[in-house]
Amino acid sequence: MAHHNLDLLDKKILRLIAGDARIPFLEVARSCNVSGAAIHQRIQKLTNLGILKGSQFIVDPEKVGYETCAYIGLYLQNPAKFDDVVEELKKIPEVVECHYTTGGFDMFIKIYARNNHHLLNIIHDQLQPLGLSRSETVISFNAAINRQIPISELPVDDEYDEAEEGDDAEVVTE
Known part of the structure; x- marks a missing residue:
């Protein structure tokens, strides 16, 4: 995967x-002391x-x-069928995440169900037919931590200078 500083x-x-x-974006621009256009350009760059x-x-x-939130470890009868199984998992709306793991x-999936009975039906009726040799299910009682990666810990490529010539971060003067 590409890493961007x-x-x-x-x-x-x-x-x-x-x-x-x-x-x-205008509020972001004010907080950063740059123009709204600079924020739009940066957001577009970060998106691209x-x-x-x-x-x-x-x-x-x-x-x-x-x-009910559950995490399920899947053991495939034929691990060569990864891609086919993922395509089928995409058709099950209660499956919200799927990871290839060590x-x-x-595979390891995250699933939401209305209740334990609904979860059992999903496992029995929708997951087992995908060619599982077995599965292991862990039900989550509550997410103690649920957050994004801390932005302050990301590496900095170069210290930007608001007044640096040629920088797309135009200084806002009020």
């Missing part, structure tokens, strides 16, 4: 928008590099009736 302006922008995805993957509203699964599991 970020300057201080990129990190500050990421910190602000990661804290509140609905923050107006794949650092930003869009913005979204987070739905609380429990509030809409999905009370260790004993061939």
Whole structure:
């Protein structure tokens, strides 16, 4: 995977928008002491590099009736069928994450179900037919930590100078 170094302006922008995805770009520009156009350019650059993957509203699964969160380790009868199994998992809306892993599991998935009975039905009716030799399920009672990677810990490519000539971070004068 490509690693991209970020300057201080990129990190500050990421910190602000990661804290509140609905923050107006003009407010980000004021906080960074640069023009709104510079923020738009930086956001576009971060998106094009794949650092930003869009913005979204987070739905609380429990509030809409999905009370059971489970992590399931999958053991495939035929591990060569990874890609086929992933395509089938994409068709199960309750599967919200799928990871290839090291260790004993061939895959590890995160799933939300309305309750334990619904979870059992998903495992029996939708997962087992995918060619599993077996699975191991762990039910989560509650997420104690759920956060994004800390932006302040990211490496800095070069210290940006707001007044540096040729920088796309125009200084805002009021």
